[in-house]
Amino acid sequence: MEIKRRDFLKLLGSATGAVAVGTYGCHEIIDVPERLIELAKKGPGIETWKNTICGQCPAGCGIKIRLIDGIPVYLKGNPNYPVNRGGMCPSGHSALEVLFNPDRVKEPVKRIGLPGSGKWEKVGWEEALKIISGKLKELRNAGKTNQVAFINGSAQPGLMDKHISQFMKAFGSPNYFKLPSISNKTVPYKLMQGLDQIPSYDLLNTKYILSFGSNFLEEGYSPVYYTKIYSHLRELTGGGRAKLIQIDARMSLTAANADLWVPVKPGTYGALALGIAYVLIREELYDKEFVNKYSFGFNDWVDKKGMTHLGFKSNVISNYYPEQVSKITGVPAETILQIARDLGNNKPAVVLGDEGVVDNTNGTFSQMAVYSLNALLGNFEKDGGVYFVDDPPLADLPEVNEDEIAAKGNRQTPVAKSTDTDYPLTDFSIDAFTNNVLNDKPYPISVLFLYKGNPLFQSINHRDFSEALKKIPLVVSFDPFVTETSEYADLILPDHTFLEKWDEFYNTPSVGFAHVGIQQPIIDPLYNTKNTADVILELSNLIGQSVATALPFESYEKEIRFSTEKLYSSGEGAIITEGVKSSWLEYLQQRGWQIGRYNSFEEFWELLVKQGGWWNPIRTKKDYKDIFKTPSGKFEFYSQYFERVINKLIEKIGGESPENREKVLHSLNIMARGDKVFLPHHEPVPIDESMPLYLVTYKLLTNRDGQASNQPLMQEMFGYTVHEHWNTWAEINPETAQEYKIENDQFVWVESAIGSIKVRARLNPGIMKEVVAVPFGLGHTSYGRYAKGYGVNPYSILKSKYDMINGNQALQATKVKISSAT
Amino acid sequence: MPKWAMVIDLDKCTGCGDCMAACKVENNVAIVSPEQAEENRVMFWMDMMTIYEGEYPNIKVTRIPKPCYHCDNPPCIKVCPVHATYINPEGLVGQIYHRCIGCRYCMAACPYTAKVFNWYEPEWADEFKTCMNPDVSLRMKGVVEKCSFCAHRLQHVKEDADAEDRPINDGEYMPACAESCPADAIFFGDLENKESKVYKLSRSPRAFKELEDLGTEPKVIYLSKRE
Amino acid sequence: MEEKKKTTVDIDEALYRPIYETGKGFYITVGVLLMIILFAAFMYIRQVYYGLGVTGMNQPVTWGFYIVNFVFFIGISHAGTLISAILRLSKAEWRRPITRMAEVITAIVLAIGGLHPIIDLGRPDRVLNIFTAGRLQSPLLWDVTSITAYFTASTVYLYLPMIPDIAKLRDRGGKLRWFYDFLSWGWQGTEHQKKVLNRAINILMVMVIPIAVSVHTVISYIFSMTLQPGWHSTIFGPYFVVGAIFSGIAALLIVMIAFRKFFHLENYLKLIHFRYLSTLLLIMSLLWFYFTFSEYLTGIFGAEPHEMDVILYKMTGPYAIFFWGMVICNFIIPVIVLSFKKFKTIKGILFASITVVIGMWLERLNIVIPSLANPRLELSTGMYFPSLTEWSLFIGALAVFVLGYVLFSKFFPIISIWEIEEGREESIKEVEERVKSYLPGPAGTTE
Amino acid sequence: MNGEEKKFHDKIIYMAQLASISFIWIFVAGIAVWILNLISISVDLNDAPGASIGISIIAIPVFFTLAGILTYVFVGFHKKNNNIKE
DSSP, rough: OOOHHHHHHHHGGOOHHHHHHHHTTTGGSSOHHHHHHHHHOOOOOOOEEEEOOOOOTTTTEEEEEEEEETTEEEEEEEOOTTTTOOOOHHHTTHHHHHHHHHBOOOOOOEEOSSTSOEEEHOHHHHHHHHHHHHHHHHHHHHHGGGEEEEEEOOOBOOOOHHHHHHHHHHTOOOOESSSHHHHHHHHHHHHHOOSSSEEEOOOOOOOOOOESSTTTTTTSHHHOOOOOOOHHHHHHHHSSOOOEEESBBBBOHHHHHHEEEEETTTTOHHHHHHHHHHHHHHHTTTTHHHHHHHHEEEEEOOOOOOOOOOHHHHHHHHHOOHHHHHHHHOOOHHHHHHHHHHHHHSSEEEEETTTTTTTTTHHHHHHHHHHHHHHHHBBBTTTTSSEEOOOOOOOOOOOOOOHHHHHHHHSOOTTTSSSSOOTTTSSSOHHHHHHHHTTTSSSSSEEEEEEOOOOOSSSSSSSHHHHOOOOOSSEEEEOSSSOGGGGGGEEEEOOOTTOOOOEEOOTTTSSEEEEEEEEEEEEEOSOEEEHHHHHHHHHHHHHHHHHHHHHSSSHEEEEEEEHHHHHHHHHSSEEEEEEEOHHHHHHHHHOOOOOOOOHHHHHHHHHHHOEEEEOOOOOOOOOOOHHHSSTTTTSOOOOOOOHHHHHHHHHHHSSOOHHHHHHHHEEEETTOGGGGGGOOOOOOOOOOOOOOOEEEEOTTTTTTSGGGGGHHHHHHTTBTTBOOSSSSSEEEEEHHHHHTEEEEEEEEEEESSSOOEEEEEOOSSSSSTTTTEEEOOOOOOSSSSBTTTTOGGGGGSSSOOTTTHHOOOOOOTTEEEEEOOO | OOOOOEEEETTTTOOOOHHHHHHHTTTTOOOOOOOHHTTTTOOOEEEEEEEEESSSSSSSEEEEEEOOOSSSHHHHHHHSSSSSSSOOOSOOOOOOTOOOOOOHHHHHHHOOOOOOOOOOOOOOOOOHOOOOOOOOOOOTTTTTOOOEEEEEEEEHHHHHHHHSSSSOOOOTTTOOHHHHHHTOEEEETOOOOOOOOTHHHTTTTEEOOOGGGOOOOOOOEEOOOOO | OOOHHHGGGGGGGHHHHHHHHHOOHHHHHHHHHHHHHHHHHHHHHEEEEEEEGGGOSSSSSSOOHHHHHHHHHHGGGGGHHHHHHHHHHOGGGTTTHHHHHHHHHHHHHHHHHHHHHTTTOSSSSGTTTTHOOOOOTTTTHHHHHHHHHHHHHHHHHHHGGGHHHHHHHHHOOOOTTHHHHHHHHHHHHHHHHHHHHHHHHHHHHHHOOOHHHHHHHHHHHHHSSOOOTTTOOTTTHHHHHHHHHHHHHHHHHHHHHHHHHHHHHTSSSSSHHHHHHHHHHHHHHHHHHHHHHHHHHHHHHTTTTTHHHHHHHHSTTTHHHHHHHHHHIIHHHHHHHHHOTTTTSHHHHHHHHHHHHHHHHHHHHHHHHHHHHHHHSSOOOOOOOOOOOHHHHHHEEEEEEHHHHHHHHHHHSSSSHHHHHHHHIHHHHHHHHHHHHHHHOOTSOOO | OOHHHHHHHHHHHHHHHHHHHHHHHHHHHHHHHHHHHHHHHHHHSSSOOOHHHHHHHHHHHHHHHHOOOOHHHHHHHHHHHHHHHO
């Protein structure tokens, strides 16, 4: 530890708060602007509060920042913001550590050394933009606009997504991708229901929640929203309260709070769901009316050609009887029976499936199996069931007038689409992207923009991805920090941190009502950084022509105003305010949900920014025809859409023939044959039999995907439940540990076919005996002083496996062995 | 005279750890270096206990947020040789950082291990020093510190109430943890006020206190159907 | 006895010799000790500079070596004054050559032990808060008070019987005459002075015993006044006192054997002294075992869960080696060695004494750390490894003890010369008289 | 050392001895004052003064007795000395 002389002299140092800021070294701060130092030292101490949206994770909670003399000192949840209602998660509290992080990129820089060498050279904004726009113009002139790619690492739907999309479209490139692509997770809904959207669940009105690996209190789209709902459920003590059953390989935070935890082998969730379906069907506990009237493919059916096809019912009845399922899943048959009966008898009951189900090679089919339970229960558009939320009435950006160059570029195949038969249902597969870039298929990529996210850290196959990055001549990162990925960038054009910038978010996935959140700067930018959205505007102006006209905004702030104008004129919903009484709700429902407190858009806008958001709690139930956009217009147990996709793939490789069909199914890693392919079914996960244990990875609330690793508070709190700080650990069942002669707290090697990591073992009875669980988040090799070198990154030992249908990374498909490391 | 108390509903608490983070930010609690953390010297005024019960697979997990219990009969203040820890008439157990001589007797005497010690001079990156909460004094090396029920907030609330010449409303004075709990599992208020939520909850049949038989009379009351 | 009568006064020259003859050995010893102490002082200054983080203490083990050593040293200090007072009081004639040695141990070790809580402070710069804003209700201040009282009493009790010897040194002259003159308080050896001195010593003798007992009881209160499992016990008072006397006797035996060897005092410290004292040590070992047994029996019989956690942790946890080491060192070895005449040689006694001192140190460790390492609430248990700082301060403290002893013996005779003379001249007759008075006879012939 | 010098020397020594005795008394009185001060603090703060008083009842007399014994010895020695000189 380094102790400075002045600290020693202050042996008797005393400090009350105000004095503290003075004595504890403000005079020594070099990096924080002088103005702030002066304020902190001498300011009158005037307190103000500003509302904005938290940017720590894509959930987008409303936050209230406490400012003393304009310097943010504390933040809490915005009690009016409907998603979090004043609640926060731990990582939200370290937001100020992002703003004041000492390792921020303070101005645009150009890399002069090798990637990872950390050698950067200052480059002014003007010059940086000149380099980029020069390159872009050159590509446009050469008619190679499709060689530009843009990866957006934020999963949050918002204006920025549209903004980038508009820019790319006007420029003429089909290569705009969202990295943690929600579209990868919506494939099951697309197949069975025809919707590209994450459903919402009416948990408050349900009596029985059966969650398949959906760790919604910790890893979900909005943990705080679900925590609020969960705690509300808990308030309803006695008979009225919903039961929560968590099916998971490890005791996740959600499982810990569930009424029952059912351990299940990773990769067998689908089988378990179908086992439950078996009981529901056998004991006739399913919603017969819904199934008969509004579903397709439940019973065996005959197509136009007169061929009989297998139905969901026959498939389940003949293949998924509980004893069989018990063998696959490791869940006792009695438990399956019990759960199924409870599920069928406690209506309304709802079934959730996510994380553990989706993150595997058989994710699509497992999720289909889980989702089919909701269909069996007839849960759609019912109280206590499943529903889909409409987008808020925000104005769309003006139609892009593609010029010829752009139109030509946009017609090209996106580079993240597989050129072969795999990943037919995804917009972005990092695997396909990597391979195509490395092989210049179908064309080389010349410029890559990286906004948010850290794909190099957060994806399975680091090595190839980094090679791909090296291959691209100009990589531009907008990250305010030097992440592992931006190490490979040629230019870093630092974005503001979320407390310094304007942005607009809407409809956090899975949150049950339409809402819009406005992110506003609560402090002037500390450094010479720029909002990436504004940089894109500048770039489009520099490129000129139709690109400039597609984004006719002075600034991003103006663009947000533009988009919210329709929110005002639509007359729907309301700006979030203090609570509304229930008597009012009814009245407002009849009269239309607008409180006439704003006479003009300007007034509306001011209030919107002040309060931090807008919402529309009222949602009318939809007709089935609006939610079943399938070929049959019904809920499809048998996915005709998927059948078409497969047929198209067969066409692509030379037309229908048993060999070609076999080839396609093989390349999609589908073991089932015949009609089963299009039905929910259990696909065994190809696992490494030589390894004894499953590796289950998960995300923690403190640091979901490693983005909070540069915040010391989150590093210290990283494993607060096991008192592990700044370090990764492995959960092991005590019996397994005994078998391998491993003691609590000792270091172990967790070794897969790819590599091994050394972690501390934590014995935990809340985990299956055949499972080792390691959290994501740490193991950075870059990303600043607080992140670099702490813990290990389990991505580095995960096998490079994907769900070949939707391109999702198979995070639970690796097997490992453990051995003592001391 | 009010008597401030906290009720934590363990049935609602999910163990998300938000209270811990809120507390650290609000109270300028130092973040120790990773090496120090490894040596068990982290400072959480609000800590989290995890209890596993039962045989696999019927495991029950309870996560219990653990602040200072602000006992009515605090074992820590009895042993302090210098009046550095005290209980005030409103029931808040406080710590005077400038008087503490760092003997750590109170830490040894506390049955709840609620106190933490500054083994080294707390350090922050220069940038982080700008965003310290000005209401809370910084601690120095060699002193004991602990949860204060965010007593500095009480000062603000009292000033407001005095200015408006009214009593403090129920729920007006909230520590940071209670305020930001996403599960609304932490309640805070006046135990002497029979109208307060905390008073009502403290009479709940689900209410219990940790190590009640020690006679320390903690003013943090847990609610759980499990015990 | 026959032998002794033949000896002349110049044999007592052996007792003066170390004061007037300074060998190479003395300088080397002092030099080495000073080096160790300087290093320890450096480590302490470093600790003050950086904070207590340089030690191995943590949460929840908030007390470590310093408090263990504090209790240990204060325990050792019981050797002296208490034993010498008891022996004086019981008119045990064999006490004469050993009382001073015993009293010196007390004075030096008490000073060292008393410093330990200050070393342990996180803010030593604020130690004066104890005086300006102290709370006498805190057991820590009971300690401050009682240790001060005991230190004062034992220093007086060491000093008063030294006055005639100091006067002898004054009369021999030399460079330090003024020093001895100052300290001798005008002692001329008159009957009146003798009477005054004897009366004062007699009063002190009576006073010092309860003070000594109370001091160690009060030390135990630091622990037993808390509610912590393993500490909150009423037996702790006498248990600590027994342990203190036990370790004190062992320390005294070690010191006696050391002086016998280095100062060639075989003529004064005879096997009989060691035999008597080691018998006392054996008795204390048995007593110690009895108290330990009772202490654990009540815990185990009551089987209060937290209490049991701590007991099981001590017996089977990571500190089990220290627990069983303590039992072996404090009970098994001394009982075996001291029960058989065959082993009861000087070497055997030295061995037993050393194990007892180590064992008693382990006992203090076993009291302080396992209780802290096992918080009542469901938090992880702690571990404690002392750092280099703590080790060096421990060794430094031992060095201060040795240095103190070496310096004391440089300036003052380590055996009370006048008491030996008194013994030679008067005691045989007096003892004869006294024994006669014990014997059955007509009532009223003696007091 | 001649008589004059010796007398002077004796006087110095005697003064030093007196000073040390007075120091003992100051020390003891200091402790008493300190303890009484602590009691008054605990009474002021209503902080269990009983315990403090209990301790003080034992501690203060002990210190005074010790100082008294020393004084008794000192005075006793010198009283006889004076007699001899006469």
